[in-house]
Amino acid sequence: MKSYFIFNSMTHVMQAEKICSNHGIKVTLETAPRKISSDCGICLTCDEKTEKAIENLMYESMLEFRLQRI
Amino acid sequence: MQKVIYLDNAATSWPKPPEVARAMTDFITNVGGNPGRSGHKLSVEAARIVYGCRVEIADLFGVTDPARVVFLSNATHALNFAIRSIALPGTRVVLTMMEHNSVARVLEQLRSEGCVVDYCPCESHGSVIAEKFADLLRTKTGFVVVNHASNVTGSIQDIRTISKIAHENNALVIVDAAQTAGIVPINMKELGIDILAFTGHKGLFGPQGTGGLVFSDEFDVGRLKPVFAGGTGSRSESTDMPDFLPDMFETGTLNCPGIAGLLEGIRFVKKNGIEAIHKKECWLRSMFFSLLKGIEEIRIFGHESDSTGVVSITARNIDNSMIGSRLDSEYGIMSRVGLQCSPLAHKTIGTYPQGTVRFSVSWFTRAEEITETVACLRRIVTK
Numbered sequence: 257m258k259s260y261f262i263f264n265s266m267t268h269v270m271q272a273e274k275i276c277s278n279h280g281i282k283v284t285l286e287t288a289p290r291k292i293s294s295d296c297g298i299c300l301t302c303d304e305k306t307e308k309a310i311e312n313l314m315y316e317s318m319l320e321f322r323l324q325r326i
Numbered sequence: 327m328q329k330v331i332y333l334d335n336a337a338t339s340w341p342k343p344p345e346v347a348r349a350m351t352d353f354i355t356n357v358g359g360n361p362g363r364s365g366h367k368l369s370v371e372a373a374r375i376v377y378g379c380r381v382e383i384a385d386l387f388g389v390t391d392p393a394r395v396v397f398l399s400n401a402t403h404a405l406n407f408a409i410r411s412i413a414l415p416g417t418r419v420v421l422t423m424m425e426h427n428s429v430a431r432v433l434e435q436l437r438s439e440g441c442v443v444d445y446c447p448c449e450s451h452g453s454v455i456a457e458k459f460a461d462l463l464r465t466k467t468g469f470v471v472v473n474h475a476s477n478v479t480g481s482i483q484d485i486r487t488i489s490k491i492a493h494e495n496n497a498l499v500i501v502d503a504a505q506t507a508g509i510v511p512i513n514m515k516e517l518g519i520d521i522l523a524f525t526g527h528k529g530l531f532g533p534q535g536t537g538g539l540v541f542s543d544e545f546d547v548g549r550l551k552p553v554f555a556g557g558t559g560s561r562s563e564s565t566d567m568p569d570f571l572p573d574m575f576e577t578g579t580l581n582c583p584g585i586a587g588l589l590e591g592i593r594f595v596k597k598n599g600i601e602a603i604h605k606k607e608c609w610l611r612s613m614f615f616s617l618l619k620g621i622e623e624i625r626i627f628g629h630e631s632d633s634t635g636v637v638s639i640t641a642r643n644i645d646n647s648m649i650g651s652r653l654d655s656e657y658g659i660m661s662r663v664g665l666q667c668s669p670l671a672h673k674t675i676g677t678y679p680q681g682t683v684r685f686s687v688s689w690f691t692r693a694e695e696i697t698e699t700v701a702c703l704r705r706i707v708t709k
Binding site for chain 2: 267268271273286287298320
């Protein structure tokens with residue numbers, strides 16, 4: 257199963273990517289699957305092991321996001 | 327090519343650091359994607375560059391959230407956007423008598439749509455008269471617009487005092503930083519600026535066609551009604567504009583090659599240090615002033631301290647346009663003649679309608695270029 261972090265805009269995706277990178281967490285950016293987002297942008301993906309750490313970082317940074325697992 | 331002494335940096339800075347052109351070329355050649363519009367590598371890389379520039383700009387102005395940086399085409403568009411987003415029929419606005427037409431013309435248009443517009447007088451060298459400003463603010467005011475530094479005299483306004491008075495009277499503060507971004511240190515929180523309009527192609531050494539708005543961390547953007555609507559690459563399922571920054575104000579494809587260049591321009595400014603840049607401009611201006619004082623026929627405007635690197639003059643016995651034209655054609659010296667789009671400022675300093683001959687330096691200006699310019703001016707005005 258893969259975790260998808262979806263953000264309001266590309267700016268926030270970039271912000272999230274940078275926050276993860278600053279904390280040594282490797283993430284991948286992918287086109288958001290149509291079934292979880294109708295946005296034309298991208299989302300941040302990770303494996304189940306790092307999901308919680310990213311989730312905590314996003315809360316700490318007060319970045320709005322949605323998390324979905326497919 | 328004839329030797330060029332470029333002293334028109336208040337219009338647009340030149341030369342640019344070489345890395346600006348390199349970054350733009352690299353973007354067009356190797357990146358080229360449209361940020362936020364696709365998920366492929368080139369789109370993501372473009373988004374990283376744009377985001378990197380937001381981060382640098384937010385940091386430059388003391389703002390913590392990079393999403394509070396909105397890219398637009400230039401300072402004029404940014405000021406239009408800010409003013410029109412907040413002004414409603416009946417809103418009272420106070421601006422200064424040193425404002426550029428990028429503000430004055432917008433507000434005169436809005437006056438005809440029901441806004442109440444009042445001008446705050448300034449000293450003959452350009453500074454806002456604080457007592458007069460405070461008097462004006464006693465009447466309920468929606469917002470004030472202040473030119474951080476004049477493009478005519480270089481005079482830097484005391485934004486801290488102006489903001490304090492405005493906020494004590496519940497008025498918002500919009501600052502036009504076209505002449506100061508990258509030249510004078512600006513911390514929006516410390517200076518009490520709610521909205522700042524900047525241009526990329528002057529003190530920040532970016533290319534023309536870059537600029538934007540920065541909202542302070544405390545400012546409630548919900549108070550603004552977006553002027554533009556259109557595609558943002560987000561919330562595409564809806565025909566309503568998104569309600570989050572920066573997308574709520576950033577529609578259509580950005581000037582990404584320009585932003586890539588601007589990013590390098592800002593890095594250049596930070597590498598050299600804004601304090602050092604301002605110090606150098608002040609030193610060059612002071613030298614310019616001292617040398618010009620030895621020419622009886624020339625009158626200098628503005629005061630020597632608290633200024634950017636702008637020097638405005640007139641000569642007793644020769645038309646401004648003739649001075650500018652001869653400097654250019656005979657000596658390769660680039661200045662700007664006339665009203666510099668700031669008729670109010672010229673009325674304030676007493677040079678309306680003929681204007682002045684304006685010289686403006688940058689980090690790249692050399693001392694010998696100033697001495698040569700003054701020597702040429704001496705020849706032109708004394709013969």
